[in-house]
Amino acid sequence: MALSPQTTDKVKERVDIEEVVNDYVSLKKKGQNLWACCPFHQEKTPSFSVSPAKQIYKCFGCGKAGDPIQFIMDIEGIGFTEAIRHLAQKYGIEVEEETSQDPVDIQAYNERESLFIAVNFAKEFFQQNLKTEEGQSIGLSYFKERGFDPVTIEKFDLGYALDSWDQLLVQAKKSGFEVENLLKAGLVLERENNKGNYYDRFRGRVVFPIHNLSGKPIAFGARILTQDKKQPKYINSPETAIYHKSDVLYGIYQAKKAIRQEENCYLVEGYTDVISMHMAGIENVVASSGTSLTASQIKLIKRFSDQVTVLYDGDDAGIKASLRGIDMLLEGGLNVKAVVFPPGEDPDSFARKSGKSGFQNFLKTEEKDFIHFKIDLFASEAANDPIKKAEAIRQVVLSISKIPDPIVRSVYAKESARLLAMEEDILLTELNRQILKQQQRPGGQAEEAPPVEQMLPTSPEEEKDKLQPKNIKEERELIRILINYGFEKVSEEMHVCEYLLEEIKELEFDTPVFQKLLLHYKKALLQGILPKFDYFLDTQDGELKKEVINMIAQSREISLNWEIKHQIFTKKESDDLSDTSYRISLKLKSAYLKKMRLEVQEKIKEASESELNELLPVYMEINQLKTKIDQELGNVIPSRN
Structure with a gap:
């Protein structure tokens, strides 16, 4: 049932980021902000920053960012409505339901x-x-x-x-x-x-x-x-x-924080396995509640970690019967490892028998990735039987084929060929056959699936360039200046936002999130609002909110003692907003002209003689404009005649 807007508004007015975060991590003041080791990933040096003034948090290690409501959503793994209810209970705010529902x-x-x-x-x-x-x-x-x-x-x-x-x-x-x-x-x-x-x-x-x-x-x-x-x-x-038992994991409530911190989730079978592991000092553990592993349970694990370690009782027959679970975990995009306990032992009995340190050491030393685990499992019975060895290879390849990431799939294929002492090309052929088989359409025709080696990008840089607009940096910087200083004046008559929006009025951003932020900004102005950063934090659009926080959060602060005690003064972009605004608008124009020049160059390559006569003047004009702007920015040295 939906909450009334009044309840949401009351929670937003009452919550304090420092109080909310302090319930989960210990914050220490450094400069204007508060710092701690991030609760979302494992680290030794604090990179998790909380700004009481801006009511935001930002981890400069893993990138997590948001306001108090987003923090509760992230740390508890719950939705917006549940987070509002959680905070309302914490602050003693009466929860009002929306009465106009069906x-x-x-x-x-x-x-x-x-x-x-x-x-x-x-x-x-x-x-x-x-x-x-x-x-x-x-x-x-x-x-x-x-x-x-x-x-x-x-x-x-x-x-x-x-x-x-x-x-x-x-x-x-x-x-x-x-x-x-x-x-x-x-x-x-x-x-x-x-x-x-x-x-x-x-x-x-x-x-x-x-x-x-x-x-x-x-x-x-x-x-x-x-x-x-x-x-x-x-x-x-x-x-x-x-x-709904297929959606639930036993122990997930008690384990979710530890799973995030350890960046790994141990998966066991029973209730007592979970509890005994907690007693042994290992809290990042869940059980499938007596059911076969389901896709919903895998998605639940992935909300907190990309790594899962499956713990098996020392029973070969039982392990082989449950191998389907590993393939499902791989298919769900998780990195999978496995640990097998000695014959007759399970996590519960072994934890009680070996003690805390012995149990923890056993998990570390016996942990194997799923490839080594599967190969070892079939090794003994397949050693002298070619047919069984071929079947074991197919089982390994089947697991690899479930991995959605083509690069990870290729790495595992190469490693498996080495461990199994077989030709890599043969293994890749079987792997591609399995992939095609899984991609079979209902009508009986298969989608084209390129060989694994062809799925690799030529280089990380080239792959990144394909995905990102060329002028993403300049678009981001202009939006950052708008959000941080748009309400400030560049002259007695004009605000920063008025100047910048006038300068770029003919441009449409290529980066979707920045174009969305630009439209959001313009919408506020049309409503008579001169927005500051908190205006954007009020949106429920998680992508916009995260980008804004990334733009206003500072990873480093200049100590006030530099100026007060030592009289050391550093230039800030806010000291001369007129110059800052002017230069960022020029940088964006230069980026767009560069893009236009490249587009015209491509057209020139394919142009006929008549088309060439039209394109060359355009190219020259673009080049002259870009050179002029770059000279103004100090990016080029004009030639001397």
Whole structure:
């Protein structure tokens, strides 16, 4: 359900970037800004800057930038609306919903909210059960046996479902919950042979709450502790309006910050694997919640890291059965590594057995990229069997073919050919065959797919030049001057923006984001607004906002002591805005003339004699104008006659 504009406005007025960021990292003052090691990537020297004056943050290492709302979106991995709700709760701002919505949407929203409330009630009920005599003797004893300390139990909201048919149902009804909502939340079941008679879904089991990205409990997994072969070892919540198991990763709420910091995500199978790894000091770990890995779960991992390390139990048959997961991860654009535990061990048992340092060292030393992992997996059985060796090669090539980046694909193909001691051309032929097969259209015809070696760019510089307009630098600089100084005066009658816009009125920018910013600026002027940088930060266009922050953020500041104590004065672009504006307009014109000259040169190459007579005067005029501007800028030395 949408928030009212009043709620969004109140949050924007109340939030303070320093307070918001300080909840996640420790900021230290240096000059006018505050600095810290970036929470979005691993670094030792602080490059993450917060400007209280401008209410923005900018990392000069990884490029993350935004305002307080964008920071919450980035750090929590949530959308704009959820970020507003998060900040409203922090600052005690009442959340008002948009009342002009479709009644169906309002009903759906209210139902979702009621399910969140019901599941949270159940979570707290299961937690309280750990304090009961039954809960302590069975549930708490199990957690202690696993080595889970009180801090970890609280961190994951672990609990216990009493061995009773309706304890949760009775308590929930006493607290005002309707049975229908408990049923929709997956907390109770209706007896098949006795309609209208309900009982608890979870009974006599330890309970593992499953959280969404913002930390709300949305479902449960529950493990039985008795040797009852008639009952499954684990039961889980059913699909509900707030829980879709294919979209959820167990432990993602507790892990997301560590995944960003470590730039890697460990992927395991079970709940206890995740918790034991946290106990071993490794927090960047998630589990697929008892389901086969899905595309939605892979996208969720990629929101926080491009690197994933899959941890496998020491069981060859089980590993081969789950190899499809590696191909899906590769297809999702992730860099994949793998670790295999000794026979009979899993992350949970091995972490408890080897201790923190032993477990961490094992992960570092045993980690392999997916190519070495797959080759080693098939090596022993394929050693003396040519047919099996050929199949192993096909399996490796199949995985490589899933990689979307052609350069990475080519590098892995070359390395695989070396490791498998085979001709690279043969491997590339098979690789291209697999790619064509995957690109098969519904009608039966395949798209043209160039060989891997042909997909490589001639050089990084040439590839970059193809993607970027030639005058991107000058366009960016002019927009930067507009945003930083457009409201200042260049004379008593004229603002910087008036001068610059008049000078470039016949030009249209080639770079889409800068053209968009230019139109945004002109729109503000038409509305009678002389915009400053904060006007652009109010947009929900993430691309525009990031560009503006990049333009106003400073990676270095000149110490005030230089002028106050040492009388050392440095020239700033703001000291003479008339000259600054004049020179940037000339630079942009020079860039456009250069582009025009190149276009005319290309036409001259293909021109007939009559066309040539028309093009040469144009070329000469462009060249003269550019030379004149470059002389004014001091870029060329005029020849002496």
